[in-house]
Amino acid sequence: MTIEELEQIAKSVCQENEKYDYEVNVCMDLACMSQGADRLRDALVKAAEASGKQVLVRRTGCMGPCSSGPLVRVDPEELLYHHVNDGHAEAIVNSLGASPVPDLQCDLNDHFDRQVRVVLENAGHIDPEKIDDYISRDGYKALLTALTEMTPSGVIHRITESGLRGRGGGGYPTGLKWGTVAKAGGDVKYVVCNGDEGDPGAFMDRSVMEGDPHRVLEGMAIAAYAVGASKGFIYVRAEYPVAVARLTTALRDARRRGLLGNSICNTPFNFDVEIRLGAGAFVCGEETALLASIEGRRGAPKTRPPYPAVSGLWGKPTLLNNVETYANIAPIVRNGGKWFANMGSERSKGTKVFALTGKITNTGLVEVPMGIKLREIIEVIGGGVPGGHTLKAVQTGGPSGGCIPAEMLDLGVSYDALMAVGSIMGSGGMIVMDDTSCMVNVAKFFVEFCKTESCGKCIPCRAGTAQMHTLLTRICEGKGTMEDLELLMSLCETIKETSLCGLGMTAPNPVLSTIKYFRNEYIEHIVHKRCPAGVCNINVPVADSKEVLA
């Protein structure tokens, strides 16, 4: 495969598409599928055949606003239809070339206008199971350009220049990590993609792997060229069977096209990828635990250093990045590091994909430039809190993150700003909570999660999360005391300081952030034996409040 051949494929796809007068794109992501998108697609194909019109019905990845699904976009007019079901198929096909179906049209301009699509640029536009669709949108061009026109250090320089930071949550500078692996000695190195999206409430990585799998493979191949690796692994959650299937297809097609395998693009560069299934362990999102799992062992983390960049998979230098990080690579190589660095804020460059869920009107995937105000994401893109309720908090970073109170909505979203308020960027879950959520109960929910998911290797995490859970349960049941609250806070500090890996070190975040911003709710539970949100079931008589506070 050469760049000329790639362009030839792109051209033939365009010629093929020109045969059709209309393109009807159906979102077949999990959320739309759960509302019958597969039946809808079949109905559209049938209606298109019956009409005699030249219509291409295409299955695509996630279009974004899942709460309006099933979604259909008609091109070239770019008409977006929402809440479509198979009964609407005929009306949609009949409307082609005439006026749009009025009842189905949706106005989501505010939702889309503030977004900048880099990682999701292809989602909703290509069939994820067709490699040629990806190639027609500049796919694999970055890989071949890198192989034929750039040196490995040139690639690393470009990534460093872009200012890209790891999208898995930690925010470590990607270029720096690549440089470390490139400098590490030895002939055998590995490139690993972390697709173990363990944060419950986040699904960006699933959508990228399902909607645009080749983009991840291309990013990994470029990384392998840059650091000098010839073997890669994608570690995917077993709970994502569609992602596994799409990646398997993508790998097969990329090998057939000579974009993976030996002597790629007639250069000495060899690279192939294997898929490894996770088996349901949150701790495997931690890098050393993930590598242990690929080696077929229990996912118990190891102390660092040595970092995987020096000694990772089977003791070899290993580059480990998240799905979204790899998905950013191809556009950076194509458009240059400066282009990427022009987006975002001072120390957080580019865009970030968030999974917007919870008590918000427009749930779904959004991609925004770093530094955007939280208020814009919630009120404009998300359409605010529905049902006349008021916003209470926004949770980012999942079980490792914190709750940001409604008063802090003017915060610009970046790695450092979120860290400063006691949360983290995390992988990109953003869960909106309204006045019906009890923050003490939310903290208990996350601690229970961490307690279950603790691997048990180090005591602060194994025993500490269990003790945190006991204290929080007591408070939620109205049996807590002010001493319990003090104890809880000091326990949090201990666990944070002394745990072995990220799971334990960040497990207290949801507790500390809710105590910091919603202390009054804790006091209500402890002193007045009352849950302001009406979530916790408290059947304890109120003692003399002076006595409790004393």
Next chain:
Amino acid sequence: MLAFTPPPLPSDDKRWKIVNGTMRKNGFARHALIETLHTVQSAFGYLDDDSIRFVARSLRVPLSQAYGVVTFYHYFSLKPPGKHTITVCAGTACYIKGADKLVATAEKRLGIPQGQTTADGEISLMTARCVGACSRAPVALCDGEVMGEVSSEQMLEQLERWAVE
């Protein structure tokens, strides 16, 4: 060193050939343990003593280590699943949208706690950490099929449909 001969298949059940296939594809390497256990579970529905012993011997992994891996990962099950399985997602978005009520409703209707199967072996009630359909929370999977924005009534209807089968 003597060449290693993998143990014979436990029975002439054809599914063992599929399991063996996964191990052969990976050259009977020890790191194929989790991959192989996945194959066993998808072929047999769960992992029993015989299968864990067979896989451990085939891959030359100590039985204790194989058992340790099986019990470490939530995805692996040591009990056979019911004829039907309802899985309620317990992710954060689903929790915020009231998934705990769905679990309580199902527990009451089936008379079993989560993670168990009814005595007649008909229905298993499971919870999942997150299935990634958070934008349609709360979510339940009925025999693997995703139901979004599911209400207690819808879930009970599904359980009734299974009950009359």
